[in-house]
Amino acid sequence: MALREIQPLDDKDWNTLIDDLEKGQTEEQTMFLKEALNHAKNLKISR
Amino acid sequence: MSIFNIDFDKIVVTRLSENTIGIDSFKNSKQDMVTHLQKDALRDQRLKIGTTWVWVYDNKVAVGYISLAMYSIDKKDILSNQDESTKKYPYGTVPSLLVGQLATHKDYECNKIGMSMISWAIQQALEYSEELGCRTVALHPHEDVISWYKDKLKFKHIRRDNKQDIMYFNLLKK
Numbered sequence: 001m002a003l004r005e006i007q008p009l010d011d012k013d014w015n016t017l018i019d020d021l022e023k024g025q026t027e028e029q030t031m032f033l034k035e036a037l038n039h040a041k042n043l044k045i046s047r
Numbered sequence: 048m049s050i051f052n053i054d055f056d057k058i059v060v061t062r063l064s065e066n067t068i069g070i071d072s073f074k075n076s077k078q079d080m081v082t083h084l085q086k087d088a089l090r091d092q093r094l095k096i097g098t099t100w101v102w103v104y105d106n107k108v109a110v111g112y113i114s115l116a117m118y119s120i121d122k123k124d125i126l127s128n129q130d131e132s133t134k135k136y137p138y139g140t141v142p143s144l145l146v147g148q149l150a151t152h153k154d155y156e157c158n159k160i161g162m163s164m165i166s167w168a169i170q171q172a173l174e175y176s177e178e179l180g181c182r183t184v185a186l187h188p189h190e191d192v193i194s195w196y197k198d199k200l201k202f203k204h205i206r207r208d209n210k211q212d213i214m215y216f217n218l219l220k221k
Contacts, residue, residue, distance in 0.1 A: 007210045008121040011130075017120065017141065017215075018132045020203055021182065024221025029201040036166035039055070043167055046061045 053158045059106070060167060063088055063099035069109030070101070073152055077189075080150035084112050088148075091116075097147050100167075102160055110155040113164040115171070118145030120185055120213060142179075143215065144172040146186040165200050173218055183215040 009017060025033065061067055063084075075081050084099070091097035091114065102111040119140045126132075126139035146168055151160045168184055175181045188196055188204075193214070196202040202214040 007207075008123040009205070009207075009213070010123045013205050013207060013213075014122040014139075015132055016205060017213075018136045021141065021217055021219070022135045024219050025217050026201070029217065030220055032201045033169065036162075036169055037173075039163060040167045040170035043055065043163070044059045046059050 053160075055163060057105045058110070058163070059103050061101045061103050063092060063101055063112070065089065067101050067109065068103050068106065069152075073109050073112075073150075075150045075153050077150070080148065083114070083148050084109075084150070088112070088114055099148075100164075102164060104155070108155070109152060110158075111151040111160040111164055112148070113146060113168060114148040115168060116145045116147050118143045118185055120183065120215065141182050143183040143185040144168065144175065144181055146184060149186075161195070162199060165196075169216060169218070176218055182218055184218070185213060185215040187211040188214050 063070075070085055073081055073084050084101075088097065088099040092099060097114045097116045099112055099114040101109050104110045119142050121141075122132075122139035124139075146165070149161060149164055151158075165184075172181050172184045186196070186202075193204060193212070196214050197204055200216070202216050205213045205215075207213070
């Protein structure tokens with residue numbers, strides 16, 4: 001997605017974001033993250 | 048049991064270069080995704096405005112790519128002391144890692160390659176966050192992938208009328 005299309009959040013959306021960030025990850029996000037990191041650490045990387 | 052169902056031992060994650068295998072034969076139903084990989088991604092890399100990583104399978108095929116950049120989710124108006132949100136978060140910007148582009152080769156869809164790429168991006172973001180601020184992995188989704196990010200990858204979604212939607216993954220555990 002092109003950077004030029006990105007627009008800042010108005011108050012309503014900003015507050016939604018901040019409220020959610022404050023809660024931290026949900027249980028299912030934490031479970032997904034664990035699986036994701038297990039996968040990612042085994043990938044071979046060529047820089 | 049792993050949620051990943053193909054042999055990822057044959058995948059090498061490669062930083063895009065002029066010599067990366069399989070770029071010319073990359074196929075995707077969205078032509079702009081192909082154009083980005085074949086034309087724009089190297090330019091972005093030279094300009095340091097985006098870095099592309101290619102999932103090369105069996106040293107033969109580019110089965111997917113992801114373009115990453117630094118980013119911030121910003122509040123529209125300047126934050127004032129009166130804003131209620133300052134009690135929860137002190138600034139008007141959330142430093143993030145942007146998934147600018149992500150695409151899988153058309154012939155290799157449904158192999159969880161997209162999930163692999165996002166997993167790696169989240170891992171990178173967590174590592175970056177030890178060195179510099181980075182609170183979310185964020186992106187602006189096409190309509191047809193919103194449910195995939197939401198249901199499979201547990202991203203949160205902020206839908207916005209007449210503006211780009213934002214999806215993000217909170218890197219902080221409670």
